[in-house]
Amino acid sequence: MKQSFFAQFAFLLVIIAACNAQTPSAAEQQNTAKSKAMGCDQLDGKQYNITLTTAGKVEGSEMLSFKxxxxxxxxxxxxxxxxxxxxxxxxxxGSLAIETVMTSEKEGRMDWKLSATGTQVRGSILWVKAGQADIAYTFEGPLK
Incomplete structure (x- = not known):
C-alpha cells in the first residue's frame, strides 16, 4: 500500500510539473535564436552601434563594421x-573572441579585444601613441 501511494504521489508530481512548464512565446524563441552564437564567417556585413567609455565616463558613440x-x-x-x-x-x-590592431601613421595604434554575438558586442581598446600615456577604453553596443 505504501509503495502504491508513493508511486501515485510521484506520478502526480510529474503531471503537475509538466502542466506548469511554460512554452516560450514566439518572441522569446526568436530572441533566443538571435542571441545564439554565430560563426566567424558570419561577421561580414555586421554593424554594431557601440558606446565607448573611459574611467567610467562616456566618450562617445560610433559604428563598428565588419566587411x-x-x-x-x-x-x-x-x-x-x-x-x-x-x-x-x-x-x-559561445560568443566570438575577436582581436585586431588598427594603426594610424600620426595617431599610433589601437589594440581591440572584443566579444561578439548575433545581437551584441563588448570589449576593450588600448590606444598607444608616442608622447602620451596609454588610454584604455571599454565599449559595448547592439547589432544595428
Missing amino acids: NKTVESSECLKYGFAASSYTCGEALD
Whole structure:
C-alpha cells in the first residue's frame, strides 16, 4: 500500500510539473535564436552601434563594421586608423573572441579585444601613441 501511494504521489508530481512548464512565446524563441552564437564567417556585413567609455565616463558613440574580413570604426577612420584584418575564434560561452590592431601613421595604434554575438558586442581598446600615456577604453553596443 505504501509503495502504491508513493508511486501515485510521484506520478502526480510529474503531471503537475509538466502542466506548469511554460512554452516560450514566439518572441522569446526568436530572441533566443538571435542571441545564439554565430560563426566567424558570419561577421561580414555586421554593424554594431557601440558606446565607448573611459574611467567610467562616456566618450562617445560610433559604428563598428565588419566587411571583407576586416573591421573598421567610423570614428577611428577620421583619425587615420584604417580598416584592419582581425583574428576570430569561438569563446567558451559561445560568443566570438575577436582581436585586431588598427594603426594610424600620426595617431599610433589601437589594440581591440572584443566579444561578439548575433545581437551584441563588448570589449576593450588600448590606444598607444608616442608622447602620451596609454588610454584604455571599454565599449559595448547592439547589432544595428
